[in-house]
Amino acid sequence: MTAGPLRTCIGCRQIRAKPVLIRLVRGSEGRVRVDHDGVAMGRGAYACPTEECLGKALAAGRLAHALKGAGQPPSESAAVILETWRRR
Numbered sequence: 001m002t003a004g005p006l007r008t009c010i011g012c013r014q015i016r017a018k019p020v021l022i023r024l025v026r027g028s029e030g031r032v033r034v035d036h037d038g039v040a041m042g043r044g045a046y047a048c049p050t051e052e053c054l055g056k057a058l059a060a061g062r063l064a065h066a067l068k069g070a071g072q073p074p075s076e077s078a079a080v081i082l083e084t085w086r087r088r
Contacts, residue, residue: 011053021046054078
């Protein structure tokens with residue numbers, strides 16, 4: 001029996017359960033945003049809920065590679081994204 005779907009953090013490359021990771025999604029307009037519910041349409045990537053992993057994940061090269069194309073990174077910093085994700 002498994003604990004549910006597993007995803008890889010694009011910051012540290014650790015495999016973790018999907019519900020404990022932050023999902024970043026590139027919408028149709030090209031802007032990357034946090035998907036708080038995990039069901040938004042668009043290409044997604046996952047990061048651990050730590051400032052270090054999220055900071056690495058938001059780096060242009062990693063995020064573009066994971067999303068299979070360039071996108072505009074979120075306007076918020078890793079710390080702000082982490083704080084709003086924890087309050088969900």
